[in-house]
Amino acid sequence: MGTPVAENAHWQNWSRTEGAEPVRTVRPTTSEELAAAVGAAAEDGLRVKAVGSGHSFSAIAVPEGVRVDMGGLDEVVAVDPKSGLVTVEAGMTLGALNTVLDAHGLALENMGDIDAQTISGAISTGTHGTGDRYRGFAWQVKGLKLVLANGEAVQCTEFERPELFAAARLGLGAVGVITEVTLQCVPAFRLHAVERPERLGAVLEGLDELVAENDHFEFYWFPHTDRTLTKRNNRHAMSEPSRSPSRLSYWWNETFTENALFSASNRVGVRFPSMVPGLNRVAGRVWSAREYTDRSHRIFTSPRTVRFREMEYALPREALPSVLRELQALVEREGHTVSFPVEVRFAAADDIWLSTAQGRRTAYVAVHQFHRHDHVPYFRDCEAVFDAAEGRPHWGKMHTLGAEQLSRRYKHFEDFRRVRDEVDPERRFANAYLDGVLGA
Numbered sequence: 001m002g003t004p005v006a007e008n009a010h011w012q013n014w015s016r017t018e019g020a021e022p023v024r025t026v027r028p029t030t031s032e033e034l035a036a037a038v039g040a041a042a043e044d045g046l047r048v049k050a051v052g053s054g055h056s057f058s059a060i061a062v063p064e065g066v067r068v069d070m071g072g073l074d075e076v077v078a079v080d081p082k083s084g085l086v087t088v089e090a091g092m093t094l095g096a097l098n099t100v101l102d103a104h105g106l107a108l109e110n111m112g113d114i115d116a117q118t119i120s121g122a123i124s125t126g127t128h129g130t131g132d133r134y135r136g137f138a139w140q141v142k143g144l145k146l147v148l149a150n151g152e153a154v155q156c157t158e159f160e161r162p163e164l165f166a167a168a169r170l171g172l173g174a175v176g177v178i179t180e181v182t183l184q185c186v187p188a189f190r191l192h193a194v195e196r197p198e199r200l201g202a203v204l205e206g207l208d209e210l211v212a213e214n215d216h217f218e219f220y221w222f223p224h225t226d227r228t229l230t231k232r233n234n235r236h237a238m239s240e241p242s243r244s245p246s247r248l249s250y251w252w253n254e255t256f257t258e259n260a261l262f263s264a265s266n267r268v269g270v271r272f273p274s275m276v277p278g279l280n281r282v283a284g285r286v287w288s289a290r291e292y293t294d295r296s297h298r299i300f301t302s303p304r305t306v307r308f309r310e311m312e313y314a315l316p317r318e319a320l321p322s323v324l325r326e327l328q329a330l331v332e333r334e335g336h337t338v339s340f341p342v343e344v345r346f347a348a349a350d351d352i353w354l355s356t357a358q359g360r361r362t363a364y365v366a367v368h369q370f371h372r373h374d375h376v377p378y379f380r381d382c383e384a385v386f387d388a389a390e391g392r393p394h395w396g397k398m399h400t401l402g403a404e405q406l407s408r409r410y411k412h413f414e415d416f417r418r419v420r421d422e423v424d425p426e427r428r429f430a431n432a433y434l435d436g437v438l439g440a
Contacts, residue, residue, distance in 0.1 A: 011063055013054040014116075015309055016371065017398065022049075022067035029072040031179045035151040038177065038428065041066040042149070048428055050177045052118030053093065056125055056396035057310050059433035060172060068177060070118055077180055079104050084185045085142060090120035090178040098297040105238075106185040110134040110216070111300035120178040125396030126170055126356050128364065129300060130345035131216040136357060138170040139350050143182035146175075149428040153179070166412075167419040170354050172395055174434050175423050190240050191216070191299035194232040196289035200328070203228050204321045211346050216300075220341035221324065223331045229341070233299055243293040308340055309375040311382060311398045312366035313391035314356035320344070320363040326385050327367075336378045340368035353412035356392040366397070395437075403439035 012019040023046055028034040041048045046065030054061065070091030077087040081104045088097060094108075095115035101107055110129040117127060128136035143157040146168060154176075156165040168175050200221050203210065210217050216233035292299075315323055324344070331338055343366040347357045356362065367382045369375035379398060386393075392409050393399030407413040417438060424430075427440070 009067075011051065011054075011067055013056060013061065015055075015057050015307060017057050017309060018059045018062050020062045020064060020067075022063040023065050025063075025067040025069055027069040027072040031145065031147060031153045034068065034073070034177060034179060035147050035153055037066060037068060038147055038149065039151045042151075042426075042428060047430060048177070049431055050090075050120065050173060052091065052121035053116050055114060055117050055121065057398045058396055059431065060125060060396055061121070062431050062433060064431050070120060073179060074118075076100055079106075081105060084187070085182055086185050087143070087180055087182040088119060090181055091118050093118055094122060095301075101185060101297075102188065102295065105188050107188045107296050108137075108183070109140055109186050110137070111297060112137075113300065113302050114304060115297065115301045119181050119183075121396075123169060123181065124171055124173050124178070126354070126394060127396070128345070128347055128357070129216065130218040130347065130364075132211045132346045132361070133215065133348055135348050135350040136170075136352070136355055138352055138355060140183045140185070141169045141181060142184045143180075144168050144178055145180035146178045148176045149424040149426060157182075163415070163419050164423065166353050167416050170352050172354065172434060172438070174429055174438060175420050176429065188238050189296050190236045190238055190242065190293050191233045191296050192236055192240070192291075192293045193299050194289075194291050196230055198228050198230050200226045200228050200324070203230060204324065207321065218343065218345045220343055221328075222341050223328075223336075223338035235296075236293065240293060242295070243291075307371040308368045309371060309379070309398060310366055310368045311375075311379045312343075312364055312394040313383075313386035313389075313399075314347075314362045314364050314394065315386065315389050315391045317346070317361040317363045319389040320365070323365060323385055323389050327365075327382060330381050330385065331378075334377070334381055336381070337373065338367075338378060339370050339373065342367055353416050354395070354410060356394060359411060364394075365391075366394075402436050406437055 009025050010019060010021055026037045028037055038048055048066045048068060049061060049063035050068040050070055051061050051063055052070050073089040073091035074096065075089045077089060079086050084106060086106065093115065094117055097119060098115060110131055112127050112129045123138040123141055126136055126138065143155065144165060145153065145155050147153050154161065156168060158165060203219055214232045215235045219228045219230040221228045327342065345364040347362045349360050350357050352358055367379065369378060383399060393401055
């Protein structure tokens, strides 16, 4: 049933928004050990929750009974450089996967800005990057192996058990424990990055062109100001020379400015809230323009050491300008103190059942608060704006919507619940979060 790690070991997620005292923790190294652990949990009447890196801000990964530590399932299964199909065990982190892909001249088509998540965690929560022509990480999934609630290990693809595949490729951990993932990768490529500060009004006025003319466009708006930091990443062949930032430039931007200095600024803001608007204006100036070229995953991802809380909603693309204007107004109207920038990204529509971009071009708006600030009033007011715009909350980030509201936002919500009823009728893989968003 896998090697027991510890009895009653406390678990906590990265952001420290959720914690639990599981009855036991196991660390399987094979599908057979995982199946045995699921069977033993059923005999004891316990729920099972697979847990990766703990990078979800929501309670989606909280283990109430048996915690399955996925770190023992992190090996390469198969790589086919010609087709680009890569199969790895589900506990491998995205950072480790990028190392594997580099060695074979391959890359992920798109990524978010963190590579600490496990592959199974990233696809199960709807992790995404940015780019109006690109889709979320689950879109790259072409096959899955998972252990069901009855202990059976099954394969599923678009052609083999297609409805299970449709549910499990972004399954919230609710239909089974993923043990292997087959991804459609692409030939390795470089990204040319251009980052520069701009006024929010100018960004919104030219938004259609900025999104259409760049492969991967995103921007950060600093509340209490009209300043943004824009990021334009465009794809180039590997023959394009790499122009990585110098060690000094990397240290200044990634280590000092974005982490050490930002952390210090937030700590000052906790003690002296009235200084936050001024600190944000300074931050908008400190992030200076820069331009560089490197391997795709080195541009997509950045180190994150400042701890924070996050809420992110997927909005209809056309609603973005009005939503941002309303956020700008409510921050001042309600007297919120917001020391973290608001992140805005974009994605093409897809047809994955529980994808936040299902059926519509999407703009993602993520709001954050430093972990020592009270996030509740700010997030509550932001969520009201997002909800009014028919937003869909990111499954791995903080929100308050339940099954009744969510069922109206997803065309295939009932299809997902039907498959879940078939493969996990006793809710072996549920927890309180899933009871809330899917219904008990």
